[in-house]
Amino acid sequence: MQYAIINxxxxxxxxxxxxxxxxxxxxxxxxxDNYSFEEVTSGKNVVSGRYIxxxxxxxxxxxxxxxxxxxxxxxxxxxxxxxVEYEKMAxxxxxxxxxxxxxxxxxxxxxxxxxxxxxIRKNKITIIGLECIEYCDQNASCTLVHNxxxxxxxxxxxxxxGDSFFVHVATQAGEEIIEKTKVFYDADAPHMRLLExxxxxxxxxFHDEVPIEYHELxxxxxxxxxxxxxxxxxxxxxxxxxxxxxxxTCYCFDVKEExxxxxxxxxxxxxxxxxxxxxxxxxxxxESFRKMQGARQRHRYFRKFKYQxxxxxxxHCTGCGRxxxxxxxxxxxxxxxxxxxxxxx
Amino acid sequence: xxxxxxxxxxxxxKKGRVVSVRQMTDMEKLFxxxxxxxxxxxxxxxxxxxxxLFGVGxxxxxxxxxxxxxxSFEMCxxxxxxxxxxxxxxxxxxxxxxxxxxxxxxxxxxxEGNDLLFVAGGLGIVPLRSxxxxxxxxxxxxxxxxxxxxxxxxxxxxxxxxxxNWQKRIDVSFNCTVDRSDPDWKGNVGLITSLIPGxxxxxxxxxxxxxxPPIMYKFVIGELLTKKIPSRQILVSLERHMKCGLGKCGHCxxxxxxxxxxxxxxxxxxxxxxxxxx
Ligand SMILES: Cc1cc2nc3c(=O)[nH]c(=O)nc-3n(C[C@H](O)[C@H](O)[C@H](O)COP(=O)(O)OP(=O)(O)OC[C@H]3O[C@@H](n4cnc5c(N)ncnc54)[C@H](O)[C@@H]3O)c2cc1C
Ligand code: SF4
Ligand code: SF4
Ligand code: FES
Numbered sequence: 063m064q065y066a067i068i069n070x071x072x073x074x075x076x077x078x079x080x081x082x083x084x085x086x087x088x089x090x091x092x093x094x095d096n097y098s099f100e101e102v103t104s105g106k107n108v109v110s111g112r113y114i115x116x117x118x119x120x121x122x123x124x125x126x127x128x129x130x131x132x133x134x135x136x137x138x139x140x141x142x143x144x145x146v147e148y149e150k151m152a153x154x155x156x157x158x159x160x161x162x163x164x165x166x167x168x169x170x171x172x173x174x175x176x177x178x179x180x181x182i183r184k185n186k187i188t189i190i191g192l193e194c195i196e197y198c199d200q201n202a203s204c205t206l207v208h209n210x211x212x213x214x215x216x217x218x219x220x221x222x223x224g225d226s227f228f229v230h231v232a233t234q235a236g237e238e239i240i241e242k243t244k245v246f247y248d249a250d251a252p253h254m255r256l257l258e259x260x261x262x263x264x265x266x267x268f269h270d271e272v273p274i275e276y277h278e279l280x281x282x283x284x285x286x287x288x289x290x291x292x293x294x295x296x297x298x299x300x301x302x303x304x305x306x307x308x309x310x311t312c313y314c315f316d317v318k319e320e321x322x323x324x325x326x327x328x329x330x331x332x333x334x335x336x337x338x339x340x341x342x343x344x345x346x347x348x349e350s351f352r353k354m355q356g357a358r359q360r361h362r363y364f365r366k367f368k369y370q371x372x373x374x375x376x377x378h379c380t381g382c383g384r385x386x387x388x389x390x391x392x393x394x395x396x397x398x399x400x401x402x403x404x405x406x407x
Numbered sequence: 408x409x410x411x412x413x414x415x416x417x418x419x420x421k422k423g424r425v426v427s428v429r430q431m432t433d434m435e436k437l438f439x440x441x442x443x444x445x446x447x448x449x450x451x452x453x454x455x456x457x458x459x460l461f462g463v464g465x466x467x468x469x470x471x472x473x474x475x476x477x478x479s480f481e482m483c484x485x486x487x488x489x490x491x492x493x494x495x496x497x498x499x500x501x502x503x504x505x506x507x508x509x510x511x512x513x514x515x516x517x518x519e520g521n522d523l524l525f526v527a528g529g530l531g532i533v534p535l536r537s538x539x540x541x542x543x544x545x546x547x548x549x550x551x552x553x554x555x556x557x558x559x560x561x562x563x564x565x566x567x568x569x570x571x572n573w574q575k576r577i578d579v580s581f582n583c584t585v586d587r588s589d590p591d592w593k594g595n596v597g598l599i600t601s602l603i604p605g606x607x608x609x610x611x612x613x614x615x616x617x618x619x620p621p622i623m624y625k626f627v628i629g630e631l632l633t634k635k636i637p638s639r640q641i642l643v644s645l646e647r648h649m650k651c652g653l654g655k656c657g658h659c660x661x662x663x664x665x666x667x668x669x670x671x672x673x674x675x676x677x678x679x680x681x682x683x684x685x
Contacts, residue, residue, distance in 0.1 A: 130410070131416065131418040132416075132418055132419070132420075132461075134461040134462075136461055136462065139422065139502035140420065140422055140459070140460070140461055140502045140503065140504045142419070142420060142461065142504075143412045143413075144412065144413040144414075144416030144418055144419040145410050145411065145412055145413060146410070146411060146413050146416075147408050147409065147410050148408070148409055148411075149408050149409060170655065171655070173654070175417050175653045175654070177417070177653070177655060178413060178415060178416060178417075179413070179416065182413075287682060313655070313657070314656055314657030314658070315650065315651075315655075315656050315657075316650055316656070316658075317418075317464070317465060317650045317651065317656070318464070319461070319462055319463065319464050321461075321462040325462060328461065328462055330418070330461070330465075332656075335650075335656070335657070335658075337657060341648075342648065342658060343647065343648055343658060343660075344648060345621070345646045345647060345648055346485075346487060346646065347620050347621065349620070349621045349622070351621075351647075351661070351683045351684075352683060357683070361660075364662070365660075369660070369662055369663050372663055373663065
């Protein structure tokens with residue numbers, strides 16, 4: 063069954079049945095228009111309709127905020143075991159922007175020297191996507207970066223076609239879920255037409271959030287290194303690091319130690335880090351190559367639209383809008399892009 | 408959450424053993440490290456390792472010995488903080504963790520047959536020594552060799568006995584300068600840049616290899632360009648904060664480059680238009 067249908071009143075049932083077999087994580091409402099991916103055991107609180115991207119993206123399951131790399135024991139010298147922590151799980155309700163975020167992370171961690179901790183964990187995660195049929199809010203810029211439509215990266219993908227969801231079953235893992243949960247039936251030609259209508263309607267809603275073409279983005283940034291826009295951000299940004307913590311494609315980390323009380327055993331772990339913090343790029347003599355906050359913001363934007371674009375042939379901004387929503391200083395990604403365009407395009 | 412032991416993690420350490428420790432100055436010690444079975448590190452001159460002490464942490468440190476020295480390697484470490492302090496407490500026989508070698512070192516094959524001008528400022532001599540000694544051990548393969556060394560005061564001079572040997576050799580010309588002299592100092596006083604105009608060289612077949620504190624590069628490179636050395640033939644080794652050595656943690660990123668994988672050695676023409684590089 064490559065294309066399946068599930069009636070909307072069966073979605074709760076689906077999640078409940080799935081949760082009997084493995085851990086399931088799904089978006090849950092957390093008040094004040096906030097959502098969060100959390101473990102669920104039934105479909106009761108799961109949001110399967112419109113939701114604003116969760117506070118943290120699903121990257122938290124692929125690259126945990128804190129992850130043990132080595133466990134050591136010093137009784138007889140520098141002895142250690144390298145470890146990986148993982149969990150078999152399914153994530154339900156992943157938007158197309160977040161699928162793109164996971165794809166970006168996959169590229170980075172698969173590139174040699176590959177990061178096997180990440181790759182092992184990734185292979186234990188089943189991804190069930192969910193299409194947005196309206197904009198989540200005005201902060202999204204997913205069309206600009208071609209992420210408003212699904213580009214793969216899922217095992218199953220749900221699209222709302224009215225009374226039911228149209229489900230693209232893309233992998234064996236997806237097929238097994240269909241068989242085990244027994245709440246799906248085959249899609250037929252009228253369902254296909256409904257799907258096409260949804261996509262046609264989307265074309266009218268989703269377009270041109272920012273007046274520039276996808277392929278022109280690296281060139282815009284090429285010209286923008288000395289832009290006044292960065293000076294403006296310099297005076298506003300307070301280096302809280304929220305923008306990088308919530309970004310689905312930020313993966314910088316620090317490596318730290320945690321000795322236990324005996325000081326004989328302990329762990330070496332990695333933990334999310336932010337290029338917005340002042341010591342991030344400082345070297346031994348005290349020299350810093352990005353002293354100013356504006357330069358650190360520029361680095362963040364260039365990592366989204368230039369450096370990683372050059373290296374991986376895709377922008378590392380998914381258009382999710384999280385950085386804008388989370389910014390303490392109301393720094394707005396679309397406004398920044400507009401200002402760069404006004405200055406340079 | 409399941410936890411399993413990994414066999415091929417890039418964060419795994421090799422166990423090294425401290426063979427000897429030598430106090431070089433108040434702040435610097437030279438450590439000789441052997442790997443199990445006295446296996447060679449197999450590094451290129453200019454590469455670095457992540458040294459590790461469990462309970463304290465890790466730090467990137469340049470390999471200071473030449474790959475021609477087999478069976479053990481050396482590193483020279485300045486005491487500046489938590490990790491380097493702990494390192495300074497090690498004695499011969501202690502164990503230490505090693506990851507690496509990492510990064511791109513000096514392109515020795517490219518240098519063969521050419522004249523070399525070494526410019527080392529301060530601690531820059533530490534990584535440069537791996538190449539200088541490599542060149543001296545393979546002296547026939549290279550043209551004229553010119554070494555310029557600069558340090559703050561005569562007491563800061565590292566590798567004094569080796570420097571004396573370079574000074575004595577007829578197949579190496581050597582000059583050195585200090586920022587501040589003392590009554591016993593007989594050499595030059597002044598910045599390292601002041602030594603460059605006095606060097607006679609054939610720019611077309613000279614590679615200049617420059618390593619020192621960030622501030623030094625702009626001025627030294629300016630002098631070298633005045634000497635008409637093509638920017639392709641100027642090699643530098645850049646320092647950045649590093650955590651993983653694997654091109655992932657993001658700390659060492661310089662625009663499109665990751666210093667830990669694409670560097671630390673770069674030819675100047677690659678980075679001259681890269682802002683935030685020097
Ligand atoms: C490629 C490379 C080669 C190096 N080679 C040598 C060497 O041969 N000898 C030597 O003495 N030092 C070398 N260093 C510098 C050395 O890594 C730092 O001095 C060391 O990490 C400081 O650690 P700490 O815990 O003792 O000090 P901290 O208390 O952690 O910090 C002291 C200072 O070192 C800087 N620093 C801290 N961690 C790092 C890091 N991971 N990378 C770079 N800077 C850092 C801090 O910003 C601060 O200014 C090298 C650095 C790099 C990147
Ligand atoms: S830069 Fe902002 S909009 Fe783009 S992916 Fe990151 S958080 Fe989302
Ligand atoms: S969230 Fe806003 S204020 Fe905080 S570091 Fe990012 S841009 Fe600066
Ligand atoms: S040290 Fe981590 S990316 Fe270079």
